[in-house]
Amino acid sequence: MRCPFCGTPDTRVLDSRAAEEGYSVRRRRECGACGRRFTTYERVDEPPLVVVKKDGRREAFNRHKLLAGLVKACQKRPISMSVLESLVDEVERSLRSTAELEIHSHQIGEMVMERLRALDGVAYVRFASVYREFRDAREFVQEVERLTQGGAGEGT
Incomplete structure (x- = not known):
């Protein structure tokens, strides 16, 4: 996952947990280059309604x-x-x-x-x-x- 602050592709996952009643995964990440932290969400890619x-x-x-x-x-x-x-x-x-x-x-x-x-x-x-x-x-x-x-x- 690319860092949204410095653009470096080197980030690591610090914590993962279920979100949205188990329909997504919340990941807390840290950039290896700038040290800033950010949150991402992983969801199933559903076709649009x-x-x-x-x-x-x-x-x-x-x-x-x-x-x-x-x-x-x-x-x-x-x-x-x-x-x-x-x-x-x-x-x-x-x-x-x-x-x-x-x-x-x-x-x-x-x-x-x-x-x-x-x-x-x-x-x-x-x-x-x-x-x-x-x-x-x-x-x-x-x-x-x-x-x-x-x-x-x-x-x-």
Whole structure:
């Protein structure tokens, strides 16, 4: 591994440990030339997931974009960032466990809503209102009624 500070290819591993729930290896390294230390991560090189949008466009799956949407939906709710990151990890693992490299955006949205519904009813309705593009208050009320009749998760 090349040193990011001086460019020397002579670095040694000081420590290795599992990271990201065992899906990567974190290595602490030291440069033999300049003596500086740095961290690297080793992950399986997975083929990229492609998301097929509603209008037919295709773009690379972006876990940060999904996390940002969840953060917005969970604003002022008692849900920690680590719970949201775990939810995104779970969705991504589920997507990668299928043999498909192209996933329709509606599949991702439904997976997220299923998990959010069990987690927090308010966050679920917020996410659903954007995802399902509610056009008026009536659609919003209908979704809340469906949620309360179906036995929602905590926080409703």
